[in-house]
Amino acid sequence: MPFLRESDDVFELFLGTEGVELDEANPENRFTLEWIEQVNRALDEVAQAGSSSKKGLVITATGKFFSNGLDTDYIVTDADKLPSYLDLVHAVYTRVLTLPVATVAAVNGHAFGAGAMLALCADHRVMRTERGFWSLPEAALSMPFTAGMAALVRTRLSDAAATEAMLTARRYGAADALAAGIVDETVGAGELAAQARTVAAQRAATAGANLAIIKAGLRAPLLANLAIPTPASLL
Incomplete structure (x- = not known):
């Protein structure tokens, strides 16, 4: 399950399980209900402490995946709960988009679907060069985008991208993702964590309630779309 570390200059939210690269129960850092709950707890802690501690937040993982997106097993077995489940996913995006601290996504591996969109929620994105793809596979999987998800991609990327x-x-590798404006910079695997921490620390002085107000104003139309309840008719 996701966990939070705090150092002298930054918070680091890891999307996988502490002590191991891949948790057998959740090897791809998918958005299970438990995973979402743990992420929200970590974001609560960052929001509460970030303003006073003046620290930035790095969102990352270890192993093969940054995040492989939605919990497809849950969607198949509990299809009637899909609208409320997607609303929970939207709420995570909203939390990251409006945190009162600077946020940096350190994309360590594959970021697919909902995981790719989570990376887009960060203020700044760094991707490793050696391995991993950023991708929105919904069209290939015959899955629609919610209004909020479509707005997120449309707002955070150029129209062409x-x-x-x-x-x-x-599937965008690091070089293609940089060229498309999906990520802001690319570095080698050995530099990823340090570079993400450096960017977050450099922006830490802006942390506070005012930063949250600025973010909410900057992203108001997007936040309004993310707040739209998912209709039962989506699928």
Whole structure:
């Protein structure tokens, strides 16, 4: 399950399980209900402490995946709960988008679907060069985007990049993701954590209630779309 570390200059939210690269019960850092709950607890802690401690937040993982997205097993077995489940996912995006601290996504491996969109919620994105793809596979999987998810991609990427990513399910390696504006910079695996921490620390002085107000104003239309309840008719 996700866990939070705090150092002198930053918070680090790891999307996997402490002490191991891959947890057998959740090897791909998918958005299970328990996973979402743990992420929210960590974000609560960051929000409460971030303003006073003046620290930034790095969101990352270890192993093969940053996050492989939605819990497809849950969607299949509890299809009637899909709207409320997706609303919980939207709420996580909203939390990250409006945190009162600077946020940096350190994309260590594959970021697919909902996991790819989580990376887009960060203020700054760094991706490792050696391994991993960023991708929105929904078109290939015959899955629609919610209004909130479509707005997130459309808002955070250029129209050309959003159109290609959403309509083709293209897998972007680090160089292609940088060229498309999906990430802000790329570094080697050995530099990823340090570079993400450096960026977060450099922006830490802005932390506080005012930063949250600025973010909410900057992203108001997007936040409004994320707040739209998912209709039962989506699928």
